[in-house]
Amino acid sequence: MCPRCAAEAAALQESCEFMKYQYTKWDEELIRRILAERDLMRLFNYLLLQTNGDVDEALHWMKYLQEQGILGDHIDLEEFRQKLKKDRIIQERDSRHTLTPKGEKQIRQTTLDQVFSSLKSDARGDHPIPREGQGSSEQLPERRPYNFGDATHDIDFNESFTNAMRRAGPDRWSLTEPDLSVRQTEAATSCATVLLLDISHSMILYGEDRITPAKQVAMAFAEMILTQYPKDALNIVLFGDDAIEVNVADLAYVGVGPFHTNTQAGLRAARQILLHRKHHNKQIFMITDGKPSVIRRSNGQLYKNPIGLDPVIVNRTLDEAVICRKKKISITTFMVTADPYLQQFVRKLTELNKGRAYFTPSDRLGGYVFWDFMKNRRRRIR
Numbered sequence: 001m002c003p004r005c006a007a008e009a010a011a012l013q014e015s016c017e018f019m020k021y022q023y024t025k026w027d028e029e030l031i032r033r034i035l036a037e038r039d040l041m042r043l044f045n046y047l048l049l050q051t052n053g054d055v056d057e058a059l060h061w062m063k064y065l066q067e068q069g070i071l072g073d074h075i076d077l078e079e080f081r082q083k084l085k086k087d088r089i090i091q092e093r094d095s096r097h098t099l100t101p102k103g104e105k106q107i108r109q110t111t112l113d114q115v116f117s118s119l120k121s122d123a124r125g126d127h128p129i130p131r132e133g134q135g136s137s138e139q140l141p142e143r144r145p146y147n148f149g150d151a152t153h154d155i156d157f158n159e160s161f162t163n164a165m166r167r168a169g170p171d172r173w174s175l176t177e178p179d180l181s182v183r184q185t186e187a188a189t190s191c192a193t194v195l196l197l198d199i200s201h202s203m204i205l206y207g208e209d210r211i212t213p214a215k216q217v218a219m220a221f222a223e224m225i226l227t228q229y230p231k232d233a234l235n236i237v238l239f240g241d242d243a244i245e246v247n248v249a250d251l252a253y254v255g256v257g258p259f260h261t262n263t264q265a266g267l268r269a270a271r272q273i274l275l276h277r278k279h280h281n282k283q284i285f286m287i288t289d290g291k292p293s294v295i296r297r298s299n300g301q302l303y304k305n306p307i308g309l310d311p312v313i314v315n316r317t318l319d320e321a322v323i324c325r326k327k328k329i330s331i332t333t334f335m336v337t338a339d340p341y342l343q344q345f346v347r348k349l350t351e352l353n354k355g356r357a358y359f360t361p362s363d364r365l366g367g368y369v370f371w372d373f374m375k376n377r378r379r380r381i382r
Contacts, residue, residue, distance in 0.1 A: 040080060042114075045107050048099070049212050053253035055090050055097035104249050108223035115220040115366035146180035156181045192233040192277035193373075194270035195221060198288035199240045199254065200261040210336050211256050213362040214287045217369050221285075222248045224370070235273050239266030241294055241302060245273070260294035260304050264313075267320040267331070274329050282329045285369065289337040291345055292317045309345060321353040331355040332372055336362045 043065075047058035059081060065071045081097075084090045089103040099107075143156055163179040197218055203211040218236065225234045226248070237245050240259025243266045267284065274282040294304045295316045305313060324331055331353045333346050343359055350357040358368045 040075065042110065044080075044084075045110050046212070048107060048252060049215050050209070052255040053099060055099060059097070099252065101249070104252055105223075107252055108219040108248075111216045112220040112223045115217065115370060143181045143183060146177060146182050150182050154183050156183050190231050190279050191229075191281045191283060192274055192279035193225070193282075194235045194237055194273055194284050196266045196270055196284060196286040196288070197236065197238050197254070198261060198266075198286075198290065199238045199256050200259045200290055200293075201256060202261065202290040203256045208362075210289050210362050211254075213365055214336065215251060215254055217287065217366045219248075219251045220366060221369055221373070222251065233277050233279060235270075237266055237269050237273070239263065239269070242296065243269035245269065260302075260306060261288070261290045261292050262294045262296065263288065263292040264295050264317040264320050267317070267324060271320070271324050271327060271329055275327060282327075284324065284329060284331045285334065285373070286331060287334045287336065287365070287369075289335065291342050309341075314345065318349060318352055321349045321355075325353045325355075333357045334365060334368055335359045336365060 044058060044062065047061050048055065051057040051061070059077070062071065062077055062080075066073070066075065066077060071077075081090075084103075085092070087102075088100050089106055090097045091100050092098075143159060146155065159181040160175065160179050163181060164173060164175045167179060168174055195218055197214060199211065203214065222234055222236065225232050234248070235245060236248060236251065237243055238254060239262055240257050241262055243262065246254065263286075266286065270284045274284070291309055292313050293306045293310070294302055295313050297303055303312065321331060331349070332355055333350060335343060335346050335357065337343075338359065338361075346357050346359075349355075356372065358372070360368045
């Protein structure tokens with residue numbers, strides 16, 4: 001071997017000793033198993049939401065689907081159950097299986113991934129908002145001329161010196177105000193949000209399941225705020241005959257009850273929570289499919305009228321929307337029904353609050369919720 005070839009061989013051998021990875025043949029069967037496992041987990045999570053977090057019932061439905069030929073015979077459901085226990089997604093207590101805290105978080109993360117995968121790629125970031133907010137600022141690549149009152153720490157001195165050199169040359173160099181260039185910035189607003197979730201019976205009426213996608217969006221929304229916006233505040237309020245606040249971890253177990261729709265109680269509970277928050281921006285996101293059909297009188301009794309739009313119930317609810325507006329609390333309503341009769345009420349509520357309303361099918365609910373939230377988080381600072 002010639003000296004040059006020997007040196008190259010030695011160098012190659014030396015570099016191989018530092019290699020961290022060993023590449024093997026593409027295992028197509030392994031990839032199929034991984035994809036199948038992901039689909040199985042997605043199905044399990046979906047059934048968990050439909051069964052209000054009942055692990056044993058969700059596993060029972062998976063077995064039923066296999067008996068009906070929907071799941072292939074090659075899938076070992078017992079092995080899948082054991083893997084869930086090994087990964088600490090579920091645990092066994094008193095001869096029943098329950099979700100662990102890790103399992104509850106895993107459902108939220110999975111729903112977040114699903115919602116984001118359905119959005120356009122440009123919807124993943126934050127977007128400018130048209131109104132003012134308070135929070136930290138973030139520099140942008142754009143530059144603009146200096147204006148009186150701009151903060152000195154936003155001045156790009158490198159570009160400013162370059163401007164001065166171009167204007168006067170190196171011999172007669174001087175820095176003047178027209179040479180100054182300022183970095184464009186955005187302010188990341190700090191928000192306090194209450195997510196109102198309708199759990200009245202109409203959310204499963206006429207054979208249409210609206211509560212499951214609503215819960216998916218609520219869980220994904222909560223996970224996004226917890227992980228990406230830790231300075232934000234998020235509360236979850238359910239409303240049926242009355243309103244009740246629940247923890248994020250409770251969302252997997254939420255179910256529809258034999259309730260009417262007390263929208264006034266939901267808005268009032270959300271307002272009371274937000275008034276105790278120090279955040280500059282306060283907002284209510286309400287997911288509902290029905291009209292208000294009940295209020296609680298001052299004596300504690302429920303006044304119900306499920307037929308039509310009762311003027312007493314409607315006026316009390318609209319009064320709450322006006323109070324929220326006066327307290328600078330905006331209401332964004334996501335209406336998962338196409339009934340023009342009900343949409344008319346939502347438009348009136350939105351007009352009085354000066355908020356926003358979206359009329360969307362349940363399968364596109366997540367896109368509307370996330371798009372609205374993110375586009376209203378930032379504002380451009382001049």
